Amino acid sequence: MIGHNLTERELEQIENTYYNNDRLERIKDCFIFSCYTGLSYVDVKELTLNQITIGIDATHWIFTKREKTNGRVNIPILPQAMAIIDKYRDASEKKENSLLLPLCSNQKANSYLKEISKDCGIHKNVTFHVARHTFATTVMLSNGVPIETVSKLLGHTKLSTTQLYARVVETKISEDIQNLLIRFETKKKKAMEVLEG
Template identity: 35%
Template structure:
């Protein structure tokens, strides 16, 4: 009797924790694994029920309700495709038997692949697919905003350079070169005045275009095989963080609006916990055990363990462990306004590049403060206090390399203290004089 089950292979999980769903067809004590072409995050696979379950272990709350529903809808779509593929394999086996042909495993696999039952054959327009992907994704508001910007850039290129719908088949290295040049020199920014954007903005759009193309490829759209050849510029950015003195300044300031006080409290809390904003917003008393945060990260499903010191505990108690709820976009707007009012205005140097040309600009620190700066502040404070990068990696879920390269900032006073401590032995050395010419 022919059987089909769906599974993922533990030895086929890639570096991003993703795995392809296989359909294991069995007949006469022989089996053959057939790729479904569907790739998922391996930790979301429910082996017992042979289904994707992205909401397992996640408690539905008012804050994450829309994301919860989005994940359920996405799971339903994938699970439906899996069941359709399994049904098609059994249908192929039955057709062979009706024709008095043994539905042996290799033959059924070949017939399944030949039919290309899950491969969309039409050359779809790219921008509607991008919009559909953005609507379905459960990413943060900030990430969705970046997707929306990428769609704006592609739409502008379509209207200005192609004057016809941009299709999947248009994606080539020549297209990427032309699109990159357009973004650098010809793109008109909203408002209709300035032209061209920075290398950093170009890199973000190209990165998100690659995200879309990989998404389509995983769902068996016929995407040209150039994804890995699309080069995204990697720029060394200034690591901006708050010093302990600036945190004290924020905490002691009496704000003109209550919303600034609330957003200040959440920001400072995260300067001592380093949580992603999605995890910070769903944090509640159920996540606190023996004076530490214990929860599963929403983004990568990794376990988080953050011991709480006095200040973050006081803030949590102030709000009875139910933090003010704000979208990340509003949070970032309010924390800038609050930091400006509190006088967090030390000048920081920003480096911008466009078409490889660098420019330098000094801006007050409040202008660049976001929820992300709180994570950089936490990591930088950990470094100053002597906490190992490995321990910080376990807390934040970021690799040691990424932490050191993109998150760990160090102030001049810390550098001075470390140098003085390192060469402290010199003060006991006899002075022998320095010969001069």
């Protein structure tokens, strides 16, 4: 469902929450990784170290195929995602299957995300799918990344699919401007009251 994304503040709240409990810390890390790469649950779960390579700009990229569409997707790795790769790299190198991140079933992951969002005071139904929406809207579009680029990063075959995310951003801008106008109006009324008082 479009519109289910975290705000910048909510994303920071989750990022800045640390767990001694390995299970919650791992899910939190995998979720944050998805928020900064746009990869879906299954694509994060299947990610291996050999899909991480040096890109055209001499920085780390993820070169993978989307499970859902089988389409190729190449994603430059943002520092927040790189920190998570580095955190789990040693453990991944020791495993025979070479899967990079320690992800349990989607159902369990979503149940742990409920716990995490409750701990952070976030009153939204936070599931793994929310991470992909957060990447598109909060991380990319809200920071001025062009929709065509976001579309490529998400592995969308049609730009119209990505435009749904842009509508979320426009709706948010509209709400923010409406709130601004209300604040202007309130200030104006107070100024008038002072003058009349």
